[in-house]
Amino acid sequence: MSVVLYDIPGPRARLRNRAIGVAAALAIVALIWYVIDRFYDTGQFEYIKWAQFEFRSVQLELLNGLLATLKAFGLGAVLALLFGAIFATGRLSDHLYFRAPSNIVVELFRAIPLLILMFLFYYGSRQLGYGIPALWAVVLGLTLYNGSVLAEIFRAGILAVARGQSEAAYAIGLRKTQVMTLVLLPQAVRSMLPSIVSQMVVLLKDTALGFIITYPELLYVGRQIGNRLAFGVPQVPVLLVVATVYIAMCALLSWFAHWLERRMREGARKKGIPVVEIATDEVTGVVQAGPTGIAAAK
């Protein structure tokens, strides 16, 4: 353990811990059992409520919903990364006439709930006489909100690269663009990766808001399936299924992030590139950066 918050347990404490552990586990199991029992009593596990999932058409519906979610996620992720890169550059610019508008845009879109942005795009475009499809209202909302957050992440990452790096680069005669693309970005990306991916997880989850503006993504399809009277309005079973799918997708994404991070770090170590480690940056708010790769490289 990294913290000596608790005593190192002696034989009696170990016994006590084991007892507490068992009791806690039993309490949780009892709680889960109670919920399942309530579900059972109110008929959530009856065959009719689950029968829909056997139909090929319903499976296809769910699959289409999943694809729609992934489509919004993919478009939103790419555009948000682009938006973030542009506005991070704007915020880091030496010129006030780039910096000021970028600051305003980023601050504004970070401060307004995504739901309101989606409403404004969806219904606003209708009021102006050209209705954009729900998909694009979702994607635009996701792009503006997550792009602004990403811009902040990019900016923090680039500022976290040790100052000596850019000073050295300027000293050997590189220009601003070169310093950024050759020296700062490659180091910053590696340290920003965890934050970027956790923002991607947020983006993936936020696609679910699309259901409110009738974008037929996974949750929307789920609600439709769950409202069918002929199958006993199986809202609870459908919600269980949809929730499982979301959790699986998010877990997959974070697992991919861990894998990517490890790979990049190992690759960098092998080549002897110093890795800027941002120690719990988003948490402590204080960025503690230091090269670790040199010592590890042989």
Added chain:
Amino acid sequence: MTTTTTTTRRLSPRQRAQRLRWAQYALLVVAAALAIWLADWPAIYKAFLRPDLILAAVTGGLFSALWMTISYTAGAFVLGLVAGTVVALMRLSPVGPYRWIASAYIEFFRGLPAILVFIAFSLIAIPFPGLQMPWEPYGTVWLALGLVATAYMAETIRAGIQAVPKGQVEAARSLGMPAMVASRKIVLPQAFRIVLPPLTNELILLVKDSSLVFVVGVSLTHFDLTKWGRAMANSEANLTPLVVAGFAYLLITLPLSTLVRRMEHSAEKAH
């Protein structure tokens, strides 16, 4: 092509970069001008910023909606803070099952879209008929929002606890403080100072997430900003109230994010 022409023709890298930059500026200016010229400003004003509706919105319940948003958020934040601290301590506990329960809880609620939690709470009467939350509708909203907030805040607080230098606890323990007292009097106070800026960020996220009350059925007097703005936009067939609601969120979030920036700045100075 002879060598002389190529040498006179070739630009230095600096010149090339300069020309490219001017081309970019020109493109930006042209794009901005086009956007301004092509946009139908009167129509945009009429759709989003009708003065009479702005006035009607401000006098017609904006502040009570703002107050509802604040009270939904505040309750959820308090719940998240208390439960988050408990879950964070469980995550660091030497008791295995505590750690597993805490990790499972955090992973579950961080992998679930918050809106799904709200929908689940709106369906709670199906498996639990007759279940009455205390302080309706606050109880439902606080619990739904608080459960999600707990997972995020637990991770933040855990990192804060781990960021307290080890020597602090070691010193306290060697002075003879029991572990519980040391963590209550030495570790937690310092950890909370460290996590103050990120916790404020969580609060900002929570303010925005309170807009998800949208999917829960609450009575008219308990509408939060988003729901109120949407309802009024519906009845007026105009989006101005929703824009007003959006700007009302800025009243809460902008001061908070300024506060975060100031705290981070002073923390950096202290280092």
